[in-house]
Amino acid sequence: MSLTFVTAYINIYNNATPLDRTNSWRFDHFKKIAITGIQLCVFVGEDVYDDFIEITKQYSNVYVMHPVIWSELPIVQECAKYEGLKLPEIRHNEKDTAEYIMLQNSKPHFVQEAMCENHWNSTHFAWIDFSIAHMFHKLKKSQEYLDYLSKRSWTKPFFSIPGCWGNKYNEIVHSHFLNNIHWRFCGSFFIGDRSSMEGFVQEFHHQFNRYIETYKTLIWEV
Numbered sequence: 001m002s003l004t005f006v007t008a009y010i011n012i013y014n015n016a017t018p019l020d021r022t023n024s025w026r027f028d029h030f031k032k033i034a035i036t037g038i039q040l041c042v043f044v045g046e047d048v049y050d051d052f053i054e055i056t057k058q059y060s061n062v063y064v065m066h067p068v069i070w071s072e073l074p075i076v077q078e079c080a081k082y083e084g085l086k087l088p089e090i091r092h093n094e095k096d097t098a099e100y101i102m103l104q105n106s107k108p109h110f111v112q113e114a115m116c117e118n119h120w121n122s123t124h125f126a127w128i129d130f131s132i133a134h135m136f137h138k139l140k141k142s143q144e145y146l147d148y149l150s151k152r153s154w155t156k157p158f159f160s161i162p163g164c165w166g167n168k169y170n171e172i173v174h175s176h177f178l179n180n181i182h183w184r185f186c187g188s189f190f191i192g193d194r195s196s197m198e199g200f201v202q203e204f205h206h207q208f209n210r211y212i213e214t215y216k217t218l219i220w221e222v
Contacts, residue, residue: 003150003191004122005033006114008043009052009130010068012103018095021131023048027055032133034059036143038150039122041114042130043068063119070099075106078209079218086217089179096220104187104221105208108201115194124154126191135188149191159192159200161185178217187222 009026034040039061044052046067056062070076079085079102087098107127115125126149136142164183176182192200212218 002039002120002122003124003126004039004041004114004118004120005126005128005146005150006041006111007128007130008068008106008110009048010045010070010103011048012097012099016094018092023051026131027052029131029133031055032136032139032143033128033146034062036146037061038146039063039120041065041117041119043110043113045070065113065117073102073106074109074205075102075208078212082212082216084216085212088181088217088219091181098218101218101220107187107221108204111197112201115197122194124191124193125197127189129188132188154193157193157196159190159196161190178215178219181220181222183222185222187220
């Protein structure tokens with residue numbers, strides 16, 4: 001048994017830096033994950049690919065996939081079928097762009113690509129946000145836990161994703177979901193055995209396509 005952590009960074013803002021999160025800021029936080037030694041499969045955009053390759057020369061546990069071509073992402077192609085997709089009314093206008101939301105909804109695709117290549121010959125896979133370390137209140141403890149996850153064994157199939165709100169979706173109670181972020185799940189991390197993850201990826205894309213066709217609105221993956 002082994003675990004591959006999958007992540008991605010595509011600079012969708014060009015020269016803009018919402019919340020002052022520059023390329024350097026993101027790379028610095030990624031290093032806090034890479035230094036743990038966990039097996040990482042990473043996707044990066046064409047414009048930062050060379051810089052990232054240089055950074056990862058010191059990390060033998062980091063495998064960099066082919067450069068990401070934005071227009072070839074399945075979520076981007078699906079959204080391109082519809083003109084005038086709406087965005088939530090209540091959002092961070094500089095950060096929560098259409099490109100940002102499409103990227104967040106591309107996480108299952110990146111995991112699927114990593115599973116197909118399976119560079120580390122893993123039985124289990126986990127998505128982890130590229131800059132997730134900026135949310136770690138206790139950095140060392142979080143790093144140790146990632147190391148623990150990378151080495152532990154599971155005997156039963158499972159898919160797990162943390163959640164912020166315990167209750168299931170209720171159309172009456174949560175009728176605001178088209179215009180407000182809905183923290184049912186935490187999109188920064190999810191994990192499972194390969195078979196369960198493949199089922200999740202397939203269901204996600206089915207439901208995303210169904211959702212876009214129904215509501216013509218882009219919302220966060222959470």
